[in-house]
Amino acid sequence: HLHWDHLQGLPFFLPLYDKEVSFVLHGCHQTLPDALNRQMSPPFFPVPFALVSDRITFDIREPGAVFDLGEGREVRTIVQNHPGMSLGFRCTAMGKTWVYSSDAEHKESEARAENYPFVDFFREADLLIADAQYTYTEARFTKADWGHSSSIAVVELASRARVEKLILFHHDPASSDELLADTLRSTIRHRDQTWGRRLEAAGERVFPREIHLAADEQRWVL
Numbered sequence: 001h002l003h004w005d006h007l008q009g010l011p012f013f014l015p016l017y018d019k020e021v022s023f024v025l026h027g028c029h030q031t032l033p034d035a036l037n038r039q040m041s042p043p044f045f046p047v048p049f050a051l052v053s054d055r056i057t058f059d060i061r062e063p064g065a066v067f068d069l070g071e072g073r074e075v076r077t078i079v080q081n082h083p084g085m086s087l088g089f090r091c092t093a094m095g096k097t098w099v100y101s102s103d104a105e106h107k108e109s110e111a112r113a114e115n116y117p118f119v120d121f122f123r124e125a126d127l128l129i130a131d132a133q134y135t136y137t138e139a140r141f142t143k144a145d146w147g148h149s150s151s152i153a154v155v156e157l158a159s160r161a162r163v164e165k166l167i168l169f170h171h172d173p174a175s176s177d178e179l180l181a182d183t184l185r186s187t188i189r190h191r192d193q194t195w196g197r198r199l200e201a202a203g204e205r206v207f208p209r210e211i212h213l214a215a216d217e218q219r220w221v222l
Contacts, residue, residue, distance in 0.1 A: 001086040001103060002035045010036065011045050022055040028063040028077055028087055063087065078121050080104035082147035090121055096222040098127035099163075102170050103147060105131075108140060111153040111160075122161035126222045129214065130154045132168040135183065151187040158208045159191060159199070165220065166208040184213050 015021050025032065033053075040049040059067070063085065067075040076090040081104060088101040099122055110116050122128055132151035134143050139150035151168050158166045168187065171180055188211050199206050212218075 001082060001084050002029055002031065003084060003103075004039070006103075007035060007039055011040050011047065016052050017047075019055070022057070024057045024059055026059045026061075026067050026075070028061055028065060029085065030060055032060060033058050076121070078117065081106070086147070088118075088121065090125070096127075097125045098129070098222060099125045100129050102129070102131045104149060105139075105145070105147050106149045106153040106157060107144075108150075108153055111156045116157075118157055119161050122157060122163055124161065125163050127165045127167065127220055128158055128161075128163045128208070129167045129169045130158070131170045132183070132187075133170045133172045135179075136186075151183050152190055155187050155191050155208070155211065156194075159206075161207075163208045165210045165212070165222075167212050167214050167220065169214040171214070180213055184211065187211055 010016065016023075029035070037049040037053070039045065040047060042048075061067070063077060063079045065077055067077075069075065071093075073093040074091070076092075078088045078090070080086040080088050080101065086103040088099065088104060090097065090099045101118075101122070106118065110118075131149050132154045133148035134146075134150050136150045136152045139148070139153065148170065154168065155166060168184065175183075191206065191208070191211065212220075
């Protein structure tokens with residue numbers, strides 16, 4: 001989406017200023033070109049967007065579009081519950097699938113709803129990077145409708161969708177390391193004691209197989 005924290009890295013991306021490099025920016029926000037132009041306009045940035053825009057092609061489509069990038073690479077999009085319309089991405093390449101679903105609010109009732117569309121969107125992904133900013137109490141009461149999820153709702157969706165590896169992402173800036181570690185423990189416990197028991201009772205494997213906290217310089221093998 002077009003919130004400032006998701007755009008501000010582009011003006012500092014050095015290849016943007018390499019005259020031998022061109023770009024195609026894919027998206028579903030009709031105002032994307034204008035948003036990039038405004039953030040690189042005075043007094044916000046010294047280099048105007050016009051200096052680089054002639055090497056940028058915008059591929060803007062309707063929300064929910066599928067982008068075929070060739071050679072078996074595909075990106076599917078889905079509209080998420082977040083102010084300003086956030087998009088989730090389901091990426092497929094080289095026989096693997098990973099989903100990036102940040103800035104999305106999944107309510108507890110939705111995570112358990114029979115036809116909730118995100119179950120199919122996450123279905124059997126090798127890796128799911130999901131917004132889990134709030135505690136269960138915050139997401140349900142004090143910060144409901146703020147556009148972010150709890151790890152409990154996310155792990156329930158990942159379990160239903162049979163995701164292999166779940167990464168809890170978009171940590172609250174106010175969260176301490178201790179709180180994040182406790183969130184990870186409670187998420188794993190919820191998987192094991194709630195959805196895990198249901199799957200085991202049905203003779204099925206427990207999903208997600210792994211749950212981790214996102215961290216700087218972390219690497220994941222699909």
